[in-house]
Amino acid sequence: MEEKNFFERVYEVARQIPKGRVTSYGAIAKSVGAAKSARMVGYAMNSAKVLEDVPAHRVVNRNGLLTGKSHFGDHSAMQQMLTAEGVKIKDNKVQDFEKYFWDPVKEIQ
C-alpha cells in the first residue's frame, strides 16, 4: 500500500465500497493503518463528499447511525441514496447493520 497520504487511502477504500453495502469510519481507519484515527476518516469524508468518486453516503458510524447526514445538505439525501441502493434505513439508522456491513480489511489486502 506504500506511502500514500492518509486522505488518499481513505478515498480509495471509500471508492471500493460495493453498492448496497455500508461500512464504518473505524473499519476504514483500520484498513488504512490508523484504527485510532476514525475521526480523521470522517474528516476526510467531509472533504471527499465534494468528490463524485467517493460514496460518503455509504459510510456510517459504528452504530450504523447516519452521523454524516447533517453534512449532506439535505438530511434526507443520504438516507434516500442508501435506501435506493437497497439498504434499509430507519430513524437515520441502518437496519441490520451487521448484515449490510462491508469490511474493507477483509475485502482489501
Next chain:
DNA sequence: CCCTTGACTTGTA
C-alpha cells in the same frame, strides 16, 4: 505556538 473543533470509538457507571 497554543487552543478549539470535529461525518469517531471504546470503556465505565
Next chain:
DNA sequence: CTACAAGCCAAGG
C-alpha cells in the same frame, strides 16, 4: 437504555 471521559490525529484561528 443514556451520559460522560479519554484517546486519537489533522486543520484552522
